[in-house]
Amino acid sequence: MQMRTKQVGVVRFQTGNVATTESLLDTGLGLIPTLRQVSLARQVRVLYSWPVSVPPPLSNAVLVSRPASLRQVTLLVHLRLRRVTSHIPLLNYAVEGANEELFVELVPKKKDMHVQCCGGLVSEAFKFKLRMFRWQHICVSINLDTRILHVIYDNLEYRRQLHVPGSELGPGERLEVRGGGRLVVGQKLYSIDGDFIVLETLDGEVGDWRLYDMALEADQMKALLRCRELNDLRHPMIDLSSGHFKVLGPTTTRNITLAEICSDRVTGFYLFFPQKMIFKHAYTWCRKLKGNLILPEDGSTNEYFFDRFVSYKDQCDDIWTHLFWIGSGGNLTTRVWERLTDGEPIQWYQFLREYRTVTPEFQCIAVVTHDRYKWAACPCDIETCVLCNFTTHPEMRLRGLCKDSAFDRLFSFRDNKDYQLIFDGLAHVVMEERNDTWIMRSRLYPTLKAEMISQWVGQYPVGVHTWIIEGDRCRQKEVELLLTSCHDDEYTCNDGSCIRKDRRCDLSVDCADQSDEMDCSVVVVPDGYSAQLPPPTYKGTSLPILFALNITSVRTFDLVSFTIGIDVYIKMEWRDRRLKYNNLLGNMRANKLRRWREVWTPGLEMEDGTKSAVEIKTHSQAAYVVRAAEPLPDDDTTIREDVAFSGLENPLVFQDEATLTFKCHFELQMYPFDRQKCFIVFKIKDVTEELGMLVKASL
Incomplete structure (x- = not known):
């Protein structure tokens, strides 16, 4: 039965300004049972009440017994990462003397998923493809009776027979996960007491995290990963709504539907820029970030953004009472307003009656502030603010750092409550504006920082800019860096605009700043090169x-x-x-x-x-x-x-x-x-x- 409208819990880890070892879910000691036997006992003590509505515990509740071992187990988790760390722990269960009694982690650098159990006697690695900012779906089933390990990671599936030499087991010992230990999510246990390392944490969200005391069948695993509920499946041993987890440190919880988790659609978002620009520059600015000018297609969206940003009207007004640009242009031949993205006529609009006609003087559209929710045709060379729409989380690359630099080289940005542009490094660096100055700071290293030398107030770091660097391993203190969203087949102009790579040095200017025709020498002559000396011999031959x-x-x-x-x-x-x-x-x-x-x-x-x-x-x-x-x-x-x-x-x-x-x-x-x-x-x-x-x- 499909129950994709069901509400499930989501945990967001590492919500603070710095990376920490204090953000985690923790069961404490003794919550790993087999759930094979039950008995009547005293009331179950709930350690944390999840926001999802759950029935209150009964006074004579059924309490699971806690035998000493577990022979079958299945982990189900939906994962959405915001940053990459060296090791990303999805489940870490430790007992006295064995920190890897049951352990599932991702190692992005190697593109490996590690699964370990039974004090390290079982240790397997599987290849995976990491996708940032989107939900990925993971299920790991271990059956120690049949010695079958079954892993499904999105569309990747592995089924592996476990081979454990008999010499590894002592007399009378069997392959098992011992009970009585400590289970955490979001940190990597190096002992039962913790000994967490800040470089090995989970920075992102987990949704509908479940741990079963049984090895699920393949069809059951696939159904759950598609967000389908199975009526005949017993409840998990531990999940996010069971009350077994303590939520610790800078960690937040919320509820979403299973449909949201299993939708491949990337939710769009918007960013607002209160700097006034002419229409051409506004359009170019959104494109530099791989976005588009906003084009509302219904009344509720139009009204929402007017109400949200009308407070900026004094910053956005020019001689005209305009608030922000609309992503449409007038076709002088057909006298029709067209979408900038595909040239098709716009289907919804909210013009003032006297300002709706395409004319040679009025070929652009802006939202006005003197009449709520209305648009007006206007000249394209006036200045007003910019609202960009994004359908994905763009990847930004930072170039110009030395090889040993500790700064991130990959960044992205996403929606936030203030609709402001903040670049998050994929590991630990945050690039943000403070007191009219763009800075880079590290969530891991307090002394690592950089400040951009701005040419004017309101300048953004996209393109080529000079940065003053402190606390880095490089000797560079003042260096030119390029922040770009351009793809591999594109070349970045100094101002951050993208052109086709084959237009670089083709004797035709394509960048507005002409930077595509600068430094066009075919040969790169290194420092210390002498044209008087012949090339060195190779492998001892002339x-x-x-x-x-x-x-x-x-x-x-x-x-x-x-x-x-x-x-x-x-x-x-x-x-x-x-x-x-x-x-x-x-x-x-x-x-x-x-x-x-x-x-x-x-x-x-x-x-x-x-x-x-x-x-x-x-x-x-x-x-x-x-x-x-x-x-x-x-x-x-x-x-x-x-x-x-x-x-x-x-x-x-x-x-x-x-x-x-x-x-x-x-x-x-x-x-x-x-x-x-x-x-x-x-x-x-x-x-x-x-x-x-x-x-x-x-x-």
Whole structure:
């Protein structure tokens, strides 16, 4: 039977401003029974009354007996994480001398789910995919009689036969979970007394947490994970409404329906920005955060946001009495108001009668404050406030920190009671505005902090900004950082706007600040690089320089002076592992080095068969990079999102077009029926054979 409207409990852990070991659910000692036998006893003592309505305990209640062990157990939990810690404990049950008597945790770095029991005799790991800010559904069933471990994590399912060597069990011992211990949720027990570690906590929500003293069947597990109630299933041994848990520390509780937990739909949310902007900048600002300007589609939504933000009218008014922009634009051809998201005509609106027509002067819409709940067509260059709508929790990346930095590199933001923008790091950092200044602070490390140097009041940290850093492991004290919501296939302009990555350095300005056409050098020359020194040898072998020569014409032939002039095309190819390259394309000609003299190129010495120097007249020289390998992993220590390539795997090509004039000793006895042999010897200038050598190649 489906009961998705049923109310269930949800616990939110780590609600304070700092991470703590005091946020947890705790049963205390002695609440692990088998529930196989029952007896009449005195009234059950309820340790915590859950907000869900439950029947009061009876004076002659049935009290479960507490045998010394448990042979079957099933954990059901719905999990929604807000931050990632090194270990995320979903259940930790410890007895004297064994802190892993029954233990289920997630290890995000390894993408492992660990299940342990029986004093560590059973220890298994399963792969999982972590999704932040969305409900994930987990069920773990252990049957020590059949020695079957069954795990379902969203759409992943594992069924494993447990193998425990007989030598691990003492005489008369059997595989079991011993009773009489302590069970906690949200912290990792390292002893029965606690010994919690702040890095190994659960920061997020658990919903409808249940522990059964039986190994559920697969169909039962799947039904419960789909939020279906089973009428013939006995009550859990422990759950959130049983009264067995004490709720401790900065931890809150609430009730939601099973339908909310099992819905894959991400609930939308809104953020309000009381800074006045013209329409174009307001639209761009919402898009920088992967949101859209608000467009109410019914009266209740329209009225709610007017009532919520009308108190900001003095901050949002310009010469017009406007409150915030509406996400629609006027089509001058059809004279229809269209949605900005898809260009379709809007279906619901609330215009003032005299301000509803699309005109060349009035192509935008804003909510007015002098007439409740009404909209007005208006010029797009006036300024008013911004209300953005979000359909998901965007992921923001922070770039520019050194490799050893303790700051988070991944952030997100979500709804809050004040509708204000606060960036939460996925581990421990919070980025928020305080006293008109944006700061980063750590929930774990009190001395770790950073402050953004603002150019004006109300400036947001999205894009490239300078930060003053304290308490970090990096030596940097003042550093440029980039905060961006752009996806992997996008490039971030300095102001935080996103463009397609293939528009980077394409000789066409796409960023409003022109930053997409800045720093467009193909080659990255590291500090300390010397163009006078050849590339280092690799694995003890000299550097091979592929050499090819093509004679395109014989320009002169002088029998009297014994000289020949030829036009040649010379190509040399080598690898310089000291270098890196940016944004290489498949066409070598597109990877031309604008300042090739900044890198080492082979200098040629030429002499003819008479040991005389060859006269060289250069017509053109150019250097290119051949894309021959896949890009390197992304390096987020740089603020530029360029695609980097290794100098070791992608060769440099130097092309030289020249006229060579040299002497040749002609043998003229059979002239004009003779065949002459003329020589030019090519050598690399200032490079010994141990360091580099020419290798014949084809053009």
